[in-house]
Amino acid sequence: MNFHQWIGKAGAEMDLQALKDTPPWDWPEGTAEKLLSVLRDEQATEPDRVLAAEMAGDFTVVNDELVEALLAILRNSEESPEVRARAAISLGPILQYADTEGFEDPDDVPISERHFQQIQKSLRDLHMDAQVPKEVRRRILEASVRAPQEWHKNAVLAAYSSGDNAWKLTAVFCMRFLGGFDKQIVEELENENPDIQLEAVLAAANWGVAAGWPQIAALIHSGRTPKPLLLAAIEAVPAIRPQEASEVLSGLIESDDEDIIEAVQEALAIAEEPAGEGEDDEDDIFPE
Structure with missing residues (x-):
C-alpha cells in the first residue's frame, strides 16, 4: 500500500479524497503521519499534496511536524503556487487559535510556542x-x-490601495481580523464586486461597525441579494443592531430557503443574548 492509501476504521483502503469527505473527528489513527508523508513526498501528485496541505491544518491533526512540513513547502520556490498557497491558508487557523489561547498551559495548544513564532x-x-x-x-x-x-x-x-482587485479582496478579508479600518469597510459595503462586498459585510459584523448599518439593512431588504451575501448580512444584524433584529429579519422568517430560515433563527437568538455571550465561538476560529 502506498502513501495515497491506508487502512480506515472498517479495514477498507481509503484514499485522501475519501478521507477528506469524512468528518475530521472520525479520521483514523495515524492520519497526521500519513499527511506528513504526502507533504514530504515531492513525487506525490499535486492534487494529493494540495489536499494533504488543506487537511494538515485541521485542529484534529495539526502539530509541530506538520507545521514544519507546511513551512518547508512555503519556502520552496520549486513548489507550485497552488501547493504553496494552500500551505499558507492551512496555517491561519492554528495561528489564530494559539494567539487567542496563549501558551500558559502548553497542553491547550497543539503546537509549541517556538513553532508559533517560527510561523509568524x-x-x-x-x-x-x-x-x-x-x-x-x-x-x-x-x-x-x-x-x-x-x-x-x-x-x-498597501494591498488595499494597490489598484488590484485581488489584493483589495485580500485586504478587506484581513480587515475582519485587524481593527482600525471602519472607514474602508463601510466604503467596500458598496463595492459591486460580490466577493469584496461579502468580506466587507463579515468585517462589519466582526467589529460591529455601526456606520455600515444602512448598507447591511439594504442587503437584507433588497430581494436581489445573492444568497451568500444575504446570509452574511443576516449574521451581521445582531452584531450591529441587535435591538432591531426582530423587525429587520421578520420578513425572512417565512423564506422557502431552509438555510435562510436557520440563519434568521440563529441571528434572533444571538440578538437576545446578554452582551458578551456567544463570543469566541470555536466554529469561527476553525471554519469548515
Missing part, C-alpha cells in the same frame, strides 16, 4: 519577498493576519 517570522519574511508569486503572498497575508502583528497594518493598507 516565516510568513512575514515571505510576504515581504517580491519574488514570491502574488497568489502565495496574498494567502500568506490572509493567514498571518489571524495573529496580528505591527507590520500587518501597512501591509493591508
Whole structure:
C-alpha cells in the first residue's frame, strides 16, 4: 500500500479524497503521519499534496511536524503556487487559535510556542519577498493576519490601495481580523464586486461597525441579494443592531430557503443574548 492509501476504521483502503469527505473527528489513527508523508513526498501528485496541505491544518491533526512540513513547502520556490498557497491558508487557523489561547498551559495548544513564532517570522519574511508569486503572498497575508502583528497594518493598507482587485479582496478579508479600518469597510459595503462586498459585510459584523448599518439593512431588504451575501448580512444584524433584529429579519422568517430560515433563527437568538455571550465561538476560529 502506498502513501495515497491506508487502512480506515472498517479495514477498507481509503484514499485522501475519501478521507477528506469524512468528518475530521472520525479520521483514523495515524492520519497526521500519513499527511506528513504526502507533504514530504515531492513525487506525490499535486492534487494529493494540495489536499494533504488543506487537511494538515485541521485542529484534529495539526502539530509541530506538520507545521514544519507546511513551512518547508512555503519556502520552496520549486513548489507550485497552488501547493504553496494552500500551505499558507492551512496555517491561519492554528495561528489564530494559539494567539487567542496563549501558551500558559502548553497542553491547550497543539503546537509549541517556538513553532508559533517560527510561523509568524516565516510568513512575514515571505510576504515581504517580491519574488514570491502574488497568489502565495496574498494567502500568506490572509493567514498571518489571524495573529496580528505591527507590520500587518501597512501591509493591508498597501494591498488595499494597490489598484488590484485581488489584493483589495485580500485586504478587506484581513480587515475582519485587524481593527482600525471602519472607514474602508463601510466604503467596500458598496463595492459591486460580490466577493469584496461579502468580506466587507463579515468585517462589519466582526467589529460591529455601526456606520455600515444602512448598507447591511439594504442587503437584507433588497430581494436581489445573492444568497451568500444575504446570509452574511443576516449574521451581521445582531452584531450591529441587535435591538432591531426582530423587525429587520421578520420578513425572512417565512423564506422557502431552509438555510435562510436557520440563519434568521440563529441571528434572533444571538440578538437576545446578554452582551458578551456567544463570543469566541470555536466554529469561527476553525471554519469548515
